[in-house]
Amino acid sequence: MKTTELTCIVCPMGCTLTVTRNEEGEILSVEGNTCPRGVPYAKNELLHPVRTLTTTVKTANGKLLPVKTDKPIPKESLFAAMEKVNRVVAPEGVKIGDVLLADLFGANLVATADLR
Amino acid sequence: MKKDLVIIGGGPAGLAAAVAAYDSGIRDILILERDTSLGGILQQCIHNGFGLHRFGEELTGPEYAARYEQQVQERGIESLCGTMVLSVSPDKTVTAMNKQMGIFTLEATAVVLAMGCRERPRGALNIPGTRPAGIFTAGTAQRFVNMEGYMPGKEVVILGSGDIGLIMARRMTLEGAKVKAVCELMPYSGGLNRNIVQCLRDFDIPLYLSHTVSRIHGKERVTGVSIAKVDERLQVIPETETYIPCDTLLLSCGLLPENELTKSAGIPLDGITGGATVNQNRETALEGVFACGNVLHVHDLVDFVSEEAALAGNAAAAYIKGNAPAKEIALAVKPAGKVRYTVPQRIDSAKEEVTLFFRVGSVADNALLTVKCGDKVLLTKKKRRMTPGEMESVRLSPALLSEANGDLTVCVE
Incomplete structure (x- = not known):
């Protein structure tokens, strides 16, 4: 038996999670979460942590456009993803939610604002 | 120019106040914004984590702002960007300027202060x-x-x-x-x-x-x-x-509420929050002037800013329509123990539930919160840990408020 303490980052509540695993590393229990989302978070965090990437891309009109991955990507891919994102140039007329780059480590890169 | 409601600041607080006032029946609303577009500081907060309480999903700052901008647009609420408000007088005359109109004045029936805060x-x-x-x-x-x-x-x-x-x-x-x-x-x-x-x-x-x-x-x-x-x-x-x-x-x-305009209107400020002192509807000591969002006290989450702004917007609408709730009581709310401040600082109606927001000044483990009136304990609540970084709240029901016959003390030990 082995216990690990984690801070849940799913929402700003930041619950302290206590995860108990057996000798084989199998997760036996997750405690301390105030909502159901804490459990999959704890499992992911110990087995394969993921993060949503938020950054900006260049645009046709010279301004910056905020973007995000539409779902979390593997944590270790964040810098590799940044390199790809930094080569994207958003065309004119991009609207909030438009996909700017497909299949970025399993997610889509989408605009989080209209390009004005 | 006369206006029913002038809202100073087009960030999350100003936008939510405008939407709430409109939905309460006010049509003659004008939002004044200093920046070139609405949305306030959310526009530069491109990270996610916004909207979990308000929309039940995790949004980035620009996405959260866009939701409210859309609501403002759908309602046809008027706004002026690139417009700097110079002063607010005690009779609710708002003096502002921009490139197109020069200096102009607005005679407002009600004003919502939503100027946000600045960094130290x-x-x-x-x-x-x-x-x-x-x-x-x-x-x-x-x-x-x-x-x-x-x-x-x-x-x-x-x-x-x-x-x-x-x-x-x-x-x-x-x-x-x-x-x-x-x-x-x-x-x-x-x-x-x-x-x-x-x-x-x-x-x-x-x-x-x-x-x-x-x-x-x-x-x-x-x-x-x-x-x-x-x-x-x-x-x-x-x-x-x-x-x-x-x-x-x-x-x-640290962030400091930006209250130069509030001061120009002669509105008293709370020495701890740096914002105006308000009642449960976020009305300042000057009748018909309301404050909400980070200009009132610094919030951790924009969701709570929107909630507070809606409260202020609704109250401003009621004031304009002349059906604001009667001020039948006058309870001051005072911090004690580890509690540094509370918002609101006074309660003048016991008709509806009041949520008191507060922050502790230092970490309190196994915290015990008590709300007292004199020596009478009205409410106690336990929490494993309270930290200065997280705003806490406690709800006071009308029944509880009707038991209070004097000032309230909010204490954490």
């Missing part, structure tokens, strides 16, 4: 050393990186572990800078736990608690900073001083 600058921190380039508040750096497209520097030290500082530690790292340290004067972080994890630990950025920047070095540009441990009285311990070479220092040392 270097000048207010008394850091010894030289005055080179390369020192920015975290929010200024955030605007440079996320909106203007400039990187403020390559090797960064951050003073203060408020959320903006933590978010910028990650942002600068992702954009290729090396963040060498985050120093926090207090023995605990001022930011959310999730940000310590996902902004610092994820990138192995060290957080030094009970540390401060004791000297800034460099002539033209920052060349480094000295950091040192502080004692219980927050004084630098000289022998612990170490030098960190860097070209940039970011300051995330």
Whole structure:
């Protein structure tokens, strides 16, 4: 038996999670979460942590456009993803939610604002 | 020009107040915004974490702002951007100016103050050393990186572990800078736990608690900073001083409600929050003038700003229509023990439930919250941990309020 303490980052509540695993590393229990989302978070965090990437891309009109991955990507891919994102140039007329780059480590890169 | 409702500030508070007032039947509304577009500080907060309470999903700042902008547009609520408000007088005359209209005045029936807050600058921190380039508040750096497209520097030290500082530690790292340290004067972080994890630990950025920047070095540009441990009285311990070479220092040392206009209207402020003193509907001591969002007290989450702004917007609408609730009681709400302040600071109607917001001044483990009227305990509540970084709240029911026959004390021990 082995216990690990984690801070849940799913929402700003930041619950302290206590995860108990057996000798084989199998997760036996997750405690301390105030909502159901804490459990999959704890499992992911110990087995394969993921993060949503938020950054900006260049645009046709010279301004910056905020973007995000539409779902979390593997944590270790964040810098590799940044390199790809930094080569994207958003065309004119991009609207909030438009996909700017497909299949970025399993997610889509989408605009989080209209390009004005 | 006459206006039913003038809203000063087009950030999350101003937008939510406008929508709420409109939905309460007010049509003659004008939002005045200093920046070139609506949305306020959310526009530069490109990270996610907004909207979980309000919309039940995790949005980035621009997405959250867009939801409210859309609501404002759908309702045809009027706004003027690039417009600076110069003063608000005690008779609710708002003087403003912009490039197209020059200086103009608005005679408002009601005013909502939603000007937000500013960051504490270097000048207010008394850091010894030289005055080179390369020192920015975290929010200024955030605007440079996320909106203007400039990187403020390559090797960064951050003073203060408020959320903006933590978010910028990650942002600068992702954009290729090396963040060498985050120093926090207090023995605990001022930011959310999730940000310590996902902004610092994820990138192995060290957080030094009970540390401060004791000297800034460099002539033209920052060349480094000295950091040192502080004692219980927050004084630098000289022998612990170490030098960190860097070209940039970011300051995330607290936010100050921006109340120059509030003062010009002669509205009294709370010495702790830096915002106006208000009743449960966020009405200031000047009838018909309401305040909400970070201009009133600094919030942790924009969701709570929107909620508070809706309260103020609805109350402003009721005031304009002449059906504001009668002020049948006058209870002052006073902080005690570890509670630093409460909002609202007074309650003048017991008709509806009132949610009191407060912050503690230092960490309270196994905290016991009591709401008292004189010696009579009206309510107690336990919480495992309360920290200054997280705003707490307690609900007071009409039944509970009707039991109170004098000032209320909110205490955490």
